Amino acid sequence: MAKRLVDIFASVCGILALSPFFLVLSLAIKQEDGGPVFYRGERVGQNGVPFRIFKFRSMVMNAEKIGGSSTADDDPRITKIGFKLRKLKLDEIPQLLNVLKGDMSFVGPRPEVRHYTDMFSEEEKTILSVRPGITDWASLWNPNEGKILSGSPDPDRTYMEEIRPTKLKLQLKYVREKSLRNDLVIILETLKTVVSR
Numbered sequence: 001m002a003k004r005l006v007d008i009f010a011s012v013c014g015i016l017a018l019s020p021f022f023l024v025l026s027l028a029i030k031q032e033d034g035g036p037v038f039y040r041g042e043r044v045g046q047n048g049v050p051f052r053i054f055k056f057r058s059m060v061m062n063a064e065k066i067g068g069s070s071t072a073d074d075d076p077r078i079t080k081i082g083f084k085l086r087k088l089k090l091d092e093i094p095q096l097l098n099v100l101k102g103d104m105s106f107v108g109p110r111p112e113v114r115h116y117t118d119m120f121s122e123e124e125k126t127i128l129s130v131r132p133g134i135t136d137w138a139s140l141w142n143p144n145e146g147k148i149l150s151g152s153p154d155p156d157r158t159y160m161e162e163i164r165p166t167k168l169k170l171q172l173k174y175v176r177e178k179s180l181r182n183d184l185v186i187i188l189e190t191l192k193t194v195v196s197r
Helices: 004-032 080-087 095-101 124-129 137-141 145-149 156-175 180-197
Strands: 042-044 051-052 105-107 131-134
Touching: 004 080, 004 095, 004 105, 095 131, 105 180, 124 156, 124 180, 131 180, 137 156, 137 180, 145 156
Parallel strands: 105 131
Antiparallel strands: 042 051
């Protein structure tokens, strides 16, 4: 309950403080190709319940129909403004709306598409026992998946082989050791990472 109250308070403060920034980025995205401002892809949430994630759209319209779910930094589907958004992680800011709605928390395992959660072992299914988050141990371990995937002839395969195994271990670590103290540590480390970028 305490974590949810913190999520609500912090997300409301964040949305209010960043609303002018939201407007500027929204206009820049709209101006580039006239498409929608937000990307609303489906993700799997707590207890396996699907939800629509909020992200600033960083790729061409209907990108999921012309490529895989893993995105390298050199993916031709990324728009000009999208490249800048992804580099600075600004495309993730609208997830404050998901936190406010209760789909997500500030800290928790990053939400995945159904394709990957369907592969979970019995142990890995415990990852779905908590709300997914904007950041977690795995996000700190690998803050830029796109860079690792760059140059790969098959980004989805590279993700499966080089990123997903460690990501799952760290997500399980979060679930086993979850506490407000660990959440605070993760938030502080995430802020340091964002500032250094």
